Amino acid sequence: MEKKHRLTVLASLALVPLALSGCSAGGSGGGASSDADTLSVVDYYVNDPDQGLVVAALDKCAAELKVKLNRTGVPGKDLIQKVLQMSSSKTLPDVLMLDNPDLQEIASSGGLTPLSQFNVDTSGFAQGILDAATYKGEVYGLAPTVNTLGLFVNKAMLDEAGLAIPTTWDELKTTAKALSSGDRYGLAFSSIATYEGSWQFLPFLWTNGGSEDKLDSPEAAEALQLQVDLVNSGAASKSVINWSQADVKDQFMAGKAAMMINGPWQIPALNADPSLTWTSVQVPINKAGQTPTAPLGGEVWTVPQTGNKEKQAKAAKFVECITSDDNQLSLAESRFTVPTKTALAAEYVQKVPDMAAFTEQVANARSRTGILGEDWPKAATVMYTGIQLALTGKESASDAFSKAKAG
DSSP: OOSOOOOOOOSSOOOEEOOBTTEEOOTTTTSOOSOTTEEEEEEOOOSTTHHHHHHHHHHHHHHHHTOEEEEEEOOHHHHHHHHHHHHHTTOOOSEEEEEGGGHHHHHHTTOBOOGGGGTOOOTTBOHHHHHHTEETTEEOEEOSEEBOOEEEEEHHHHHHHTOOOOOBHHHHHHHHHHTOBTTBEEEEOOOOSSHHHHHHHHHHHHHTTOOTTOTTSHHHHHHHHHHHHHHHTTSSOGGGGTOOHHHHHHHHHTTSEEEEEEOGGGHHHHHTOTTOOEEEEOOOBSSTTOOOOOBOBOEEEEOBOOSOHHHHHHHHHHHHHHTSHHHHHHHHHHHTOEESBGGGHHHHHHHOGGGHHHHHHHTTOBOTTTTTGGGHHHHHHHHHHHHHHHHTTSSOTTTHHHHHHHO
C-alpha cells in the first residue's frame, strides 16, 4: 500500500532483527543461509497487527515445506536502500518481499530471479499485480493480497441531508459542497507532497483516460481541476496539501469530513468506533461509460539471485505457498486486503462484505509501474509537485504538471 514515500537514508543502515513465532533471528543479517533446510526472509512488516498476521502465514508455509525461517524485518522507508546494499555485497536473502512499485528497480539491477525458471504458475492472478511484478517480459514476484482506493461516506451525514452517494465528479462536487458546514468539509483527500499525494490522484487521472507518461494532456488537467474546484469551493479543506492518508482518516472519524478518499487498511480503525456508520463505493467517474480505475497497492514476494539453485528452488516453493488460495483468503480476511486471484473474489466478499467495493475496484486496478517501469518515481514526483502548484494557486491546472516537470 502507498502509506509511505521513499526518504533519503543514511549510507549505512542496520537491519532490525525480529525473533518471532518460530522464526529465528540468527546472525545471517538477512542474507541467504548455506543451510539447505533454512530460508532467510526479509520484509517490512515491523508493526502489529500486520506483523503478527504475516508471520503466522510465513510460519505456516515453513511448516508445510519443512524448513526453518531466519526472518528479518526492515522499516519500510529503509528497505530499498538496504536491498540495494545487500545486492551489491551479494548478501541477498532467499525470499524477499518488496512493495510492488519497487520490484522493477530491483529486477533491473539483476538482483531477482524470474519465477519461470522454477515453473511457478502465475495464471489466475489479477493482471494489474502481474504487470507490477513483470520486468522485460518476465514475472519476478507474486502477491497474496493487494489493496486500492475507494470513496468512504458517512451514511448518517448523507441520510440527514437527504443526499445520495455520488457516482460522478459533478455529483461529488455538489454533494461535498452541500455537506460542508462550519468546521466540517464534504470531502477529505491527501494531496501531500509525497508519493501518497500522487497515489490518491491516480484514480481521477486514470478513470478520466489520463496517463502518467502524458501529464500535459487535457485529461490530466481535467482531473487536477477537479481537486482545485473542490478546494476553491470550500468543499474540501486547503489543508489537503499537508494531509497524509492517516490524517484524512482522522478527519473522517472526527466528523470533520463527510466523505474521504482512502484505502481499506483504515477499516479496522473505522470499525472500532461503534458510533460511526459508514460505507464505501468505487471512486466516482467523470463521464458515463468510464471505468473506475485506481492504483494497485500491495507487496510481492520474490526469489533473489543468490547463486544457490537448490535454495532458490525452495524459495520459489515458498512464494507459491504464501500466495496459495488458502493463504490469500486468510490474509485478505484478517488484513482487510483483496485476494490477487480473481476467482476468489466472490467467496471473499461473502466473508467480508465491507470489502465489496474494494474487491470490485481491484478487478480494474492498475500497476503504477506498468507503463514507466523503474522511471515511475520521477513521474510520481512531477505529479505531486504539480498538484501542490495548482492547489496553492501558483499555477493553473492546465500548466501545473508542465511547470513541475520543467523544475
